[in-house]
Amino acid sequence: MSALDELVRYDGRHAVVTGCASGIGAHVADHLSRLGARVTGLDLRAPSDTSPLEDFVEVDLADPESVDAAAAAVDGEVDALFNVAGVSSGIGDAQLVVRINFLGTRQFTEALTDRMPASATITNVSSLAASGYRENASVTTGLLDTSSVAEGVAWCRQNPHALADGGYRLSKEAIILYGMRCVTELGARGIRINCTAPGVTETPILDQLRSAYGQGYLDSFTTPLGRISDPGEQAAVLVFLGSRAAGYITGQVVWADGGILAQRYAAQMRDSAAAQGSR
Numbered sequence: 001m002s003a004l005d006e007l008v009r010y011d012g013r014h015a016v017v018t019g020c021a022s023g024i025g026a027h028v029a030d031h032l033s034r035l036g037a038r039v040t041g042l043d044l045r046a047p048s049d050t051s052p053l054e055d056f057v058e059v060d061l062a063d064p065e066s067v068d069a070a071a072a073a074v075d076g077e078v079d080a081l082f083n084v085a086g087v088s089s090g091i092g093d094a095q096l097v098v099r100i101n102f103l104g105t106r107q108f109t110e111a112l113t114d115r116m117p118a119s120a121t122i123t124n125v126s127s128l129a130a131s132g133y134r135e136n137a138s139v140t141t142g143l144l145d146t147s148s149v150a151e152g153v154a155w156c157r158q159n160p161h162a163l164a165d166g167g168y169r170l171s172k173e174a175i176i177l178y179g180m181r182c183v184t185e186l187g188a189r190g191i192r193i194n195c196t197a198p199g200v201t202e203t204p205i206l207d208q209l210r211s212a213y214g215q216g217y218l219d220s221f222t223t224p225l226g227r228i229s230d231p232g233e234q235a236a237v238l239v240f241l242g243s244r245a246a247g248y249i250t251g252q253v254v255w256a257d258g259g260i261l262a263q264r265y266a267a268q269m270r271d272s273a274a275a276q277g278s279r
Contacts, residue, residue, distance in 0.1 A: 007245035010037035016078050019085030021047040023203030027235035028082050040074055061104030064149045071111035078112050080242040083124045089166025095156050101171035103152040118190030121242040126197040128257045130172035140173045176253050183251035192250040194241045199257030201229040223258030
């Protein structure tokens with residue numbers, strides 16, 4: 001058996017990272033490069049000159065033609081795909097949020113899967129905002145059942161109630177359920193698919209939310225750890241999931257939220273016990 005430090009390395013592997021120019025995606029690209037990967041990055045704009053990328057491809061995940069062109073420009077087989085790019089509801093366009101965070105991401109992923117060998121990995125980024133994905137699955141399934149960006153956009157227009165809170169929650173719940181739907185088909189080919197669900201993290205998306213909703217909204221997400229997340233530690237979880245060290249993990253969502261969900265659930269248990277005791 002290989003030592004753990006060997007299992008987390010990416011020597012000889014080609015990794016593709018969307019959202020590589022900033023935030024979590026930039027840290028993912030840096031981690032992967034240091035671990036020996038050949039890294040192709042994609043984003044709306046080119047990263048800084050200090051980026052470790054070997055190749056950069058411009059992409060607009062909201063534009064199906066751009067997505068197809070970007071996928072075609074990715075060179076060779078893809079051993080590890082990291083879908084990190086995304087926007088928040090702070091941009092003020094719910095349909096655009098869904099197009100970028102889910103529909104465009106799905107299109108890009110499916111354009112690359114035929115070029116993924118056995119042992120390849122797909123690692124997506126969801127969000128703490130998607131913690132109710134089970135309860136909302138009956139609605140989200142309608143979006144998942146669409147087979148193209150055009151069908152997905154049409155579904156969004158026909159179901160405005162599903163996007164009433166800005167589209168972000170819906171898009172991130174869809175990412176989780178999409179991975180679960182794909183797990184059997186991809187698993188038969190030896191491909192793993194997982195996602196992380198970050199809590200509040202210091203990234204450009206946080207700036208969008210701060211501008212749209214104010215600092216007080218962000219301060220409401222208090223964590224047991226007493227701080228917000230650094231993008232580097234979120235990137236580390238993604239890189240682990242895409243590595244051989246996580247070789248038997250697939251179809252999962254890892255809640256990298258500083259303990260918020262556990263704290264909420266513990267409070268619900270206490271409240272339930274108190275209510276039963278008062279009867």
